[in-house]
Amino acid sequence: MKNNLILLVILLSGFAYGQKVSIQGTISSYIDSKSTEPLFGAEVFLKNAKEGDISDEKGRFSIKANANIADTLIIRASGYYSDTAYINSNETVNLRITLYPEFVTEEVVIKAKRDNSSILRLDPRNVENLTQGELRKAACCNLSESFETNATVDVSLADGVSGSKRIQMMGLNGRYTQLQFENIPFMHNLDQAFGLASVPGTWISSIQITKGAGTVTNGYESMAGLINLEYHKPDNVERLFINGYGSIQGRAELNLHGGKEINDKWSSAWFVHGASLKAENDRNKDGFRDMPLGDNLILMNRWKYNTELFRGQIGAKVSHTDQQGGQIGYNRYENQANQSLYGVGIRNTNVEVFGKTGFLFKEDLFSSIGVVYYMKYNELNTVFGNRSLDATEKRGYVNAMHETILGNTNHKLKSGLSFVYDDLEQTMEDKLPNDTTIRDFNRTEIVPGVFTEYTFTGSRSIVVLGARADYHNLYDWQFTPRANYKFDLTEHMDIRLTAGRGFRVSNYVTDNLSLMATNLPWYVDNDIAPEVSWNFGASWLWDFKLFNRKATWTADVYHTTFENQLVVDRDESADYIRMGNLNGTSYSNVFQTDFKFEPVKRFEIKAAYKFLDVKATTGGELASVLMVPTHRGFINFAYESRNNRWSYDLTLSVFGSQRLPEVMRPDGTFTTDNTSEVVPMMSGQITHRFKKFEVYLGGENLLDYRLENPIIDSENPFSERFDATRAYSSIFGVNVYAGFRFDIGK
Numbered sequence: 099m100k101n102n103l104i105l106l107v108i109l110l111s112g113f114a115y116g117q118k119v120s121i122q123g124t125i126s127s128y129i130d131s132k133s134t135e136p137l138f139g140a141e142v143f144l145k146n147a148k149e150g151d152i153s154d155e156k157g158r159f160s161i162k163a164n165a166n167i168a169d170t171l172i173i174r175a176s177g178y179y180s181d182t183a184y185i186n187s188n189e190t191v192n193l194r195i196t197l198y199p200e201f202v203t204e205e206v207v208i209k210a211k212r213d214n215s216s217i218l219r220l221d222p223r224n225v226e227n228l229t230q231g232e233l234r235k236a237a238c239c240n241l242s243e244s245f246e247t248n249a250t251v252d253v254s255l256a257d258g259v260s261g262s263k264r265i266q267m268m269g270l271n272g273r274y275t276q277l278q279f280e281n282i283p284f285m286h287n288l289d290q291a292f293g294l295a296s297v298p299g300t301w302i303s304s305i306q307i308t309k310g311a312g313t314v315t316n317g318y319e320s321m322a323g324l325i326n327l328e329y330h331k332p333d334n335v336e337r338l339f340i341n342g343y344g345s346i347q348g349r350a351e352l353n354l355h356g357g358k359e360i361n362d363k364w365s366s367a368w369f370v371h372g373a374s375l376k377a378e379n380d381r382n383k384d385g386f387r388d389m390p391l392g393d394n395l396i397l398m399n400r401w402k403y404n405t406e407l408f409r410g411q412i413g414a415k416v417s418h419t420d421q422q423g424g425q426i427g428y429n430r431y432e433n434q435a436n437q438s439l440y441g442v443g444i445r446n447t448n449v450e451v452f453g454k455t456g457f458l459f460k461e462d463l464f465s466s467i468g469v470v471y472y473m474k475y476n477e478l479n480t481v482f483g484n485r486s487l488d489a490t491e492k493r494g495y496v497n498a499m500h501e502t503i504l505g506n507t508n509h510k511l512k513s514g515l516s517f518v519y520d521d522l523e524q525t526m527e528d529k530l531p532n533d534t535t536i537r538d539f540n541r542t543e544i545v546p547g548v549f550t551e552y553t554f555t556g557s558r559s560i561v562v563l564g565a566r567a568d569y570h571n572l573y574d575w576q577f578t579p580r581a582n583y584k585f586d587l588t589e590h591m592d593i594r595l596t597a598g599r600g601f602r603v604s605n606y607v608t609d610n611l612s613l614m615a616t617n618l619p620w621y622v623d624n625d626i627a628p629e630v631s632w633n634f635g636a637s638w639l640w641d642f643k644l645f646n647r648k649a650t651w652t653a654d655v656y657h658t659t660f661e662n663q664l665v666v667d668r669d670e671s672a673d674y675i676r677m678g679n680l681n682g683t684s685y686s687n688v689f690q691t692d693f694k695f696e697p698v699k700r701f702e703i704k705a706a707y708k709f710l711d712v713k714a715t716t717g718g719e720l721a722s723v724l725m726v727p728t729h730r731g732f733i734n735f736a737y738e739s740r741n742n743r744w745s746y747d748l749t750l751s752v753f754g755s756q757r758l759p760e761v762m763r764p765d766g767t768f769t770t771d772n773t774s775e776v777v778p779m780m781s782g783q784i785t786h787r788f789k790k791f792e793v794y795l796g797g798e799n800l801l802d803y804r805l806e807n808p809i810i811d812s813e814n815p816f817s818e819r820f821d822a823t824r825a826y827s828s829i830f831g832v833n834v835y836a837g838f839r840f841d842i843g844k
Contacts, residue, residue, distance in 0.1 A: 620675050
C-alpha cells in the first residue's frame with residue numbers, strides 16, 4: 099500500500115509538472131498617471147521551471163513550457179522595481195504588466211533630443227531615418243527636394259527643358275529604388291517621371307531610406323534600395339498647419355493640413371497643396387525657359403479607426419499638374435499649326451485610394467492579420483516638340499499578411515499573399531525630321547504572389563530570411579530570396595550584411611522620358627525581357643565619444659549586378675538611340691562613409707564621402723554609365739540656439755565629374771566636352787521661431803554654378819541634332835527663397 103501511494107504521488111507530480119503552460123503579455127514602463135510606454139529588454143521567467151523570455155521593442159513576451167502549474171513568474175529590468183505574478187492555471191494567460199522606475203518623485207521631467215537623421219539601431223537592415231526636423235533644414239517643397247541634406251540619395255535634373263528631377267541611389271536610376279508610403283508601394287510607370295513633385299514635403303512626418311534589396315513583404319521590385327514615407331497620422335497631427343513659400347524664380351506655394359480626433363475611435367486629417375510658377379526665366383539667354391511655367395494642386399483626406407482588437411485606415415489623394423516649358427513665348431493652348439516654337443507640355447492627373455486593416459487576437463497577443471490595399475488611376479499627356487505621349491494607367495494592389503511568433507518572441511514569422519493588377523495604355527507619336535512613327539505599347543500585368551519571412555533575434559544578433567514566389571501573366575514564375583544579418587560587436591558597434599534578388603518589368607518610355615528631349619530616333623529591340631538584379635552589401639556603425647562628445651561613424655559597401663537590364667545605348671551610333679536587353683555586363687559598386695559629430699552642444703556636423711563605380715556594356719564595350727558622378731563629397735553644419743528660437747543650416751555637396759553622351763553637332767563635328775566639370779552646390783537656411791509661428795530665409799546653389807549651354811543646337815529645336823539631355827546641373831543658378839510656418843498644436 100505504501101509503495102502504491104508513493105507511485106501515485108510520483109505520477110500526480112509528473113502530471114502536474116508536465117502541464118503545458120502558455121504565458122504571454124506586454125510590459126510597459128510607467129511614465130505618469132496617464133501614460134506608459136513599451137519596455138524593451140525586460141526579463142520574464144518562471145522561477146521553478148527556469149523558462150523565460152525577453153520583451154521585444156513593443157514590450158511583448160511569450161513563454162510556452164512544460165511546468166508545474168503552481169509557479170511564480172518573475173519580471174525584472176535594470177532600473178525598475180521587480181514584480182511577480184502567481185501562475186496556478188494551465189490555460190493561456192495574458193498579462194499586462196507595468197514596471198515602475200526605482201527612483202520616482204512626485205514629478206519627473208526627462209528631456210531628450212531625437213536626432214534628425216539616424217540609423218535605426220534595432221533594425222537588421224541598413225535603414226536611415228529622416229525626421230521632420232531634418233526635412234525642415236531646407237525648403238523641402240516636394241519629395242524630390244527632400245534629400246538636399248542627405249548624402250545617400252542624389253537628385254539631379256532629368257533634362258534641360260522639362261524641369262523634372264530624377265533620383266539616384268547606389269549610382270542607379272531611381273526606377274531601381276522602390277518607393278512606398280507607409281509600406282504601400284506606389285509611383286510605378288506613368289507617375290515615375292513626374293510623381294516626385296506630387297508629394298509635398300510638409301505632409302511627410304519621416305522618411306526611411308533602406309540600402310540593399312529590402313524585405314520580401316513589400317514586393318519584388320526593390321533592387322538597389324527602398325524609400326518609405328510616413329505621412330502625418332490623423333491621431334497625431336497638428337490641428338492646423340500652414341506653410342507659405344516664395345522664391346526669386348517666381349515660384350509660390352501654399353501648404354495646409356490639419357486633423358482632429360472625432361471620438362475615442364475615429365480621427366481624420368486633411369491636406370492641401372497648391373503651387374504655381376508664372377515668371378519667364380532665361381538666365382543663359384538661349385531662348386528656352388530655365389524651368390517650366392505651370393500649376394500644381396494636390397488634395398488628400400485620410401481617416402483612422404482604432405479599437406482594442408481592430409485597426410483601420412482609409413484615404414484618398416488627388417493630384418493635378420499642368421506645366422509648359424520650352425522656348426520663351428510657347429503656349430500649348432494655342433493652335434500648334436500657328437506656332438513655330440518648340441514647346442514642352444506636361445499634364446499629369448492622378449487619383450489614388452489607399453487603406454489598411456489590422457486584426458488582433460485577444461487570446462494570442464503576438465498574432466495579427468493585416469491587409470493593405472491601393473488603387474490608382476493615372477492620366478499622363480506630354481509634349482516635347484514634335485514628340486508626344488498619351489497614356490493612362492489603372493493599377494490595383496492588395497497585400498495580406500499574417501504575423502506570429504514561434505514559441506517565443508525570439509522567433510517571428512510573417513507570411514502572406516499579394517496581388518497586383520496593372521493596365522497600361524500608351525501611344526507615342528514621333529514627328530521627327532526624317533521620320534514619323536506612332537507606337538502603341540499597351541500591356542496588362544496580373545501578378546499573384548506568396549511570401550514568407552522568418553526573423554530570429556538572439557542576444558547579440560538578428561537574422562532575417564525571406565522568400566517570395568510571384569506568377570507573372572507575361573513572364574511566368576519569379577522567385578525572390580532575400581537575407582539580412584545584424585551582429586552587435588559591442589554595445590556601441592554593429593555590422594550588417596544583406597543579399598537579395600530584385601525583379602521589375604521595364605517601361606522603356608516612362609523609364610526614359612527625358613530622352614524625348616532629343617530628336618534622335620529610338621530603335622527598340624523586340625522581346626524586351628524583365629530586369630533582374632542581385633544585390634550584396636555590408637555596413638558598419640560605431641557610436642562613440644570624441645572629446646567626450648557624441649559621434650557616429652558609418653561605412654558601407656554594396657555591389658549590384660544585373661542578369662538582365664534595359665540598356666539605353668548611346669554609344670552604338672550618333673544617329674539614333676538603341677534600347678534593348680543587356681548584352682554583356684552591368685554592375686554598380688558603391689562605397690560610402692558618413693561621420694556625424696557634435697563638437698559643442700546644439701552644433702552638429704555631418705560629413706560624407708561616396709565613391710561610385712557604375713558600368714554597363716554599351717556600344718559593344720564595358721563603359722561608365724552616363725550621368726553618374728564617380729565621387730561625391732558632402733558636409734552639413736547645423737546649429738540651434740539655446741532658447742530654440744534660431745536655427746542655422748549650411749550644406750555643401752561636391753559632385754565629381756561624370757560621363758556625358760557624345761553628340762554630333764549640326765556641322766557634323768562631335769562634342770569634345772564629354773566629361774562634366776566638378777560641380778559644387780551650396781545651400782543654407784536661417785529659421786526664427788516664435789511660439790506658434792516661424793519664418794525662414796534660405797538659398798540654393800549659393801555659389802551660382804550653372805550650365806551656360808545645356809542644349810545642343812538650341813537655335814534649331816526641330817532639327818535632327820537638337821539635344822537637351824546633357825543637363826547635369828542647375829540652369830537657373832542661385833535661388834533665394836523665404837517662407838513661414840504656422841501651427842496650432844496637436
